[in-house]
Amino acid sequence: MRTLExxxxxxxxxxxxxxxxxxxxAHTDRVVLIESALYGTTCARVGCMPSKLLIAAAxxxxxxxxxxxxGVHGGDPAIDGPxxxxxxxxxxxxxxxxxxxxxxxxxxxxxLRGTACFADRHTIRVDDQIExxxxxxxxxxxxxxxxxxxxxxxxxxxxxVNDDVFEWQDxxxxxxxxxxxxxxxxxxxxxxxxxxxxxxxxxSKRLLHLTDPQVAECARQLTHQHLPYVDDAQHLQFQxxxxxxxxxxxxxxxxxxEEFEYVLCAIGRESNLDALNLQAIDxxxxxxxxxxxDRDTCQLGDTPIFVxxxxxxxTPILHEAADDGRIAGENAGRWPDLRxxxxxxxxNIAFSDPQAVIVGDGYAELQAKGQAFACxxxxxxxQGRARVMARNAGLLRVYGDCASGLFxxxxxxxxxxxxxxxxxxxxxxxxxxxxxxLDMPFYHPVLEEGLRTALRELLRELRMGPAPARRGLDCGxxx
Ligand SMILES: Cc1cc2nc3c(=O)[nH]c(=O)nc-3n(C[C@H](O)[C@H](O)[C@H](O)COP(=O)(O)OP(=O)(O)OC[C@H]3O[C@@H](n4cnc5c(N)ncnc54)[C@H](O)[C@@H]3O)c2cc1C
Ligand SMILES: NC(=O)c1ccc[n+]([C@@H]2O[C@H](COP(=O)([O-])OP(=O)(O)OC[C@H]3O[C@@H](n4cnc5c(N)ncnc54)[C@H](O)[C@@H]3O)[C@@H](O)[C@H]2O)c1
Numbered sequence: 001m002r003t004l005e006x007x008x009x010x011x012x013x014x015x016x017x018x019x020x021x022x023x024x025x026a027h028t029d030r031v032v033l034i035e036s037a038l039y040g041t042t043c044a045r046v047g048c049m050p051s052k053l054l055i056a057a058a059x060x061x062x063x064x065x066x067x068x069x070x071g072v073h074g075g076d077p078a079i080d081g082p083x084x085x086x087x088x089x090x091x092x093x094x095x096x097x098x099x100x101x102x103x104x105x106x107x108x109x110x111x112l113r114g115t116a117c118f119a120d121r122h123t124i125r126v127d128d129q130i131e132x133x134x135x136x137x138x139x140x141x142x143x144x145x146x147x148x149x150x151x152x153x154x155x156x157x158x159x160x161v162n163d164d165v166f167e168w169q170d171x172x173x174x175x176x177x178x179x180x181x182x183x184x185x186x187x188x189x190x191x192x193x194x195x196x197x198x199x200x201x202x203x204s205k206r207l208l209h210l211t212d213p214q215v216a217e218c219a220r221q222l223t224h225q226h227l228p229y230v231d232d233a234q235h236l237q238f239q240x241x242x243x244x245x246x247x248x249x250x251x252x253x254x255x256x257x258e259e260f261e262y263v264l265c266a267i268g269r270e271s272n273l274d275a276l277n278l279q280a281i282d283x284x285x286x287x288x289x290x291x292x293x294d295r296d297t298c299q300l301g302d303t304p305i306f307v308x309x310x311x312x313x314x315t316p317i318l319h320e321a322a323d324d325g326r327i328a329g330e331n332a333g334r335w336p337d338l339r340x341x342x343x344x345x346x347x348n349i350a351f352s353d354p355q356a357v358i359v360g361d362g363y364a365e366l367q368a369k370g371q372a373f374a375c376x377x378x379x380x381x382x383q384g385r386a387r388v389m390a391r392n393a394g395l396l397r398v399y400g401d402c403a404s405g406l407f408x409x410x411x412x413x414x415x416x417x418x419x420x421x422x423x424x425x426x427x428x429x430x431x432x433x434x435x436x437x438l439d440m441p442f443y444h445p446v447l448e449e450g451l452r453t454a455l456r457e458l459l460r461e462l463r464m465g466p467a468p469a470r471r472g473l474d475c476g477x478x479x
Contacts, residue, residue: 376458
């Protein structure tokens with residue numbers, strides 16, 4: 001077995017690992033990046049980018065369907081499945097290509113291909129061919145879709161995960177989507193809008209990680225309006241039939257069956273830790289058995305090992321994985337003089353229809369903290385610009401601290417939530433009070449005026465401002 005001595009080894013060339021590699025390189029040239037599969041990242045190959053390409057096609061179809069609302073008639077959208085998938089794969093391959101080019105431009109001596117596996121805290125074996133002696137290691141091995149073995153045993157290749165969807169040459173005729181989390185909702189809604197017969201099967205009434213009971217209920221109702229959705233499917237059963245799968249479930253005490261061409265499993269992800277032989281490093285764990293990782297340094301306990309990205313499952317989103325990678329790589333490089341990096345405020349966006357956002361502390365977290373907080377809200381059904389665009393569905397709830405008037409967080413379902421979410425996250429990270437946020441300019445007529453309505457109501461609820469005008473007065477008194 002060949003031996004390689006380095007200061008820093010990075011396991012996984014995804015977004016976290018690539019950022020860790022670059023950050024470590026600022027401190028030492030003795031760095032190696034180990035990857036077991038293809039370069040290109042989960043984000044570009046099978047995650048953020050291809051899913052948003054599919055959603056972009058779905059939005060185009062939805063806009064055609066909405067056109068008659070404005071007196072514009074072009075007929076039903078004709079969906080060319082092979083063309084939808086061709087564009088998706090073409091653009092996806094372009095994004096992947098940029099990533100692959102970037103990695104392959106790094107020195108060959110810094111790159112190893114193969115599956116990494118610990119022998120001890122300073123030794124990593126790669127496919128039992130190379131032994132890497134590393135001063136420090138960054139684990140950035142990501143996650144993969146959870147796929148119950150008994151479901152695979154029952155229906156074999158008819159059971160798909162998100163990775164499979166983006167390889168389709170054409171859209172399927174029908175699909176059961178299991179799991180009403182972010183991936184399930186985004187893909188179910190997009191494929192439904194593209195003419196696929198979809199049924200979304202959730203097992204609890206909770207959707208998209210929303211915890212505010214009012215926003216969650218609004219999400220549940222809108223999802224029911226938008227696509228065939230069962231919010232309490234119990235005792236799922238799968239049986240292979242001639243042209244697909246017969247899916248059975250219990251719903252409100254009754255047994256229901258429906259046949260689909262495929263089943264998409266979107267029930268969460270599991271960390272890629274199993275191949276790493278973690279027992280060899282005896283990792284410190286918390287009371288729940290999770291790896292004990294310091295969020296501000298990414299260090300694993302007091303070991304010379306750092307953990308970054310989805311593998312830790314704390315905040316499995318792209319910008320957090322990139323931040324983790326930078327922090328872990330920098331600290332692995334500068335070891336033992338570690339630096340703590342304050343983290344950005346929480347911002348989650350689901351590209352559902354309408355979009356969903358959670359900023360800062362969600363409703364359930366504030367309640368769990370026992371903090372005295374007040375709420376303000378806007379229902380988008382009556383908001384001026386949202387009505388102009390005929391996209392007036394959803395609810396925004398904003399939270400503020402009763403003692404200080406500080407803005408604390410928000411949950412939202414509604415039009416352009418991705419942009420309002422950013423405004424709110426930036427305000428939160430700057431430590432603004434609700435009053436200070438209301439000092440900012442609001443143009444007319446824009447969706448942000450809806451945010452202003454919610455903030456005014458919040459200020460009133462905090463007993464720090466006057467009662468807002470009753471409704472729909474963005475161009476009248478109270479504007
Ligand atoms: C369908 C989908 C849609 C998403 N959409 C969004 C979105 O819109 N916005 C957003 O912010 N986030 C989104 N995400 C989440 C985002 O993609 C992830 O947070 C991010 O890609 C995680 O990056 P990572 O570096 O941790 O993992 P990865 O990119 O998965 O990298 C891990 C790497 O480690 C390698 N590896 C694993 N084990 C080993 C081993 N033993 N030895 C060597 N190498 C190993 C893997 O092959 C892989 O290349 C989405 C995810 C999915 C699945
Ligand atoms: N827009 C985005 O930022 C975006 C998009 C996609 C994915 N992601 C990231 O990827 C992560 C993983 O997404 P995900 O959708 O796989 O996980 P998730 O945790 O969001 O959702 C999984 C859902 O499956 C349900 N579920 C679990 N077991 C089930 C079962 N046996 N039967 C029926 N339902 C079951 C859960 O209750 C949950 O609602 C997300 O947490 C998110 O961080 C982000």
